[in-house]
Amino acid sequence: MSLGRPEFVGHIEVRGLTKRFGSFTAVDHLDFEVRPGRITGFLGPNGSGKTTTLRMLLGLIRPTAGTATIDGHRYVEIDNPLTVVGSALEATNFHPGRTGRDHLRVQAAVAGVPDRRVDELLELVGIPAAARKRAGGYSMGMRQRLGLAAALLGDPKVIILDEPANGLDPEGIRWLRGFLRQLADEGRTLLISSHMLSEVEQTVDDVVIIANGERVAQGTVQELRGDPTAYVRTSDPERLADALTSRGLTVTPKGAGLRVTTEDLAVVGDAAHAADVAIHELRAEQTHLEELFFNLTESEEHRNRNLVGVSTADLPPPTGAPIDPALLVDAPQEDRR
Numbered sequence: 001m002s003l004g005r006p007e008f009v010g011h012i013e014v015r016g017l018t019k020r021f022g023s024f025t026a027v028d029h030l031d032f033e034v035r036p037g038r039i040t041g042f043l044g045p046n047g048s049g050k051t052t053t054l055r056m057l058l059g060l061i062r063p064t065a066g067t068a069t070i071d072g073h074r075y076v077e078i079d080n081p082l083t084v085v086g087s088a089l090e091a092t093n094f095h096p097g098r099t100g101r102d103h104l105r106v107q108a109a110v111a112g113v114p115d116r117r118v119d120e121l122l123e124l125v126g127i128p129a130a131a132r133k134r135a136g137g138y139s140m141g142m143r144q145r146l147g148l149a150a151a152l153l154g155d156p157k158v159i160i161l162d163e164p165a166n167g168l169d170p171e172g173i174r175w176l177r178g179f180l181r182q183l184a185d186e187g188r189t190l191l192i193s194s195h196m197l198s199e200v201e202q203t204v205d206d207v208v209i210i211a212n213g214e215r216v217a218q219g220t221v222q223e224l225r226g227d228p229t230a231y232v233r234t235s236d237p238e239r240l241a242d243a244l245t246s247r248g249l250t251v252t253p254k255g256a257g258l259r260v261t262t263e264d265l266a267v268v269g270d271a272a273h274a275a276d277v278a279i280h281e282l283r284a285e286q287t288h289l290e291e292l293f294f295n296l297t298e299s300e301e302h303r304n305r306n307l308v309g310v311s312t313a314d315l316p317p318p319t320g321a322p323i324d325p326a327l328l329v330d331a332p333q334e335d336r337r
């Protein structure tokens, strides 16, 4: 594939973006940037405002305040936007009686794209034969692939996908990962939303996390993961802590056990053996990113306001681990109007 329109770099910038529906604030003074050649995960619990943000970026709804631009232009200002920005917001908006291929041909005609590109793309997303059948019979995974092909019709520099892994089986997710990586390696800008960290953690380079419409963290996956640690529960925490510290490791109490700054579980096991203490539990810890996301999705403070009133008895128990303040980003007060 070529690299889209050369006058566009594909730099997404969101500044003070806000959307209110009546008295409800779905997106709240959101700031973030998305860089070309990288895959950015736009993460947040259900109802946190991801789709609303993407809809504003794509000119489908008007912001209450703030801007969302691509190379400084709002979507509606871009001439023939399908050749700059490709998107797949929902995997279900295909007419059930029409074949997938016909869907793409109609959209191709609108974007001034030749029919042969339709077949090329169907091949690329792995549904050349299925696309000749009616879309009504498609599985969720097939609809996702068709949506992806539609997003790529205009050879766009920027690709925005809402929950692209939804409905894909593990093999499909692996395929998607490789496919998106290839697009990013070509220099394109990819913004993909998800409410499940585990679905995209292996796929993305950068992460923007929102909760209740506000940005709560952003950075590279590497930064947000933090250093790997181990968790150990033992018959004699004090003695084991001494043994680990004397081996140059940092040990902090965590719940009923200890957190140790190593990813090598054998080091902890050996230290326990040498100190003659029994180990009751030993495992690699969740990364900061997993913990952060878990706390966001489970803590009262960050839970979707629409779910307030839903019993927490149905939810899994919290980890008890606080969100690391170093990872949290507060929108600057002066930006709030």
Ligand SMILES: Nc1ncnc2c1ncn2[C@@H]1O[C@H](COP(=O)(O)OP(=O)(O)OP(=O)(O)O)[C@@H](O)[C@H]1O
Binding pocket: 021, 024, 026, 044, 045, 046, 047, 048, 049, 050, 051, 052, 053, 194, 195, 306
């Ligand atoms: N047109 C609308 N009118 C009123 N409220 C809306 C409208 N669109 C979205 N909302 C509300 O705004 C909030 C954010 O919705 P949005 O669809 O952006 O969340 P999301 O993060 O994409 O969620 P999910 O992961 O479930 O798709 C929700 O509480 C939703 O009910």
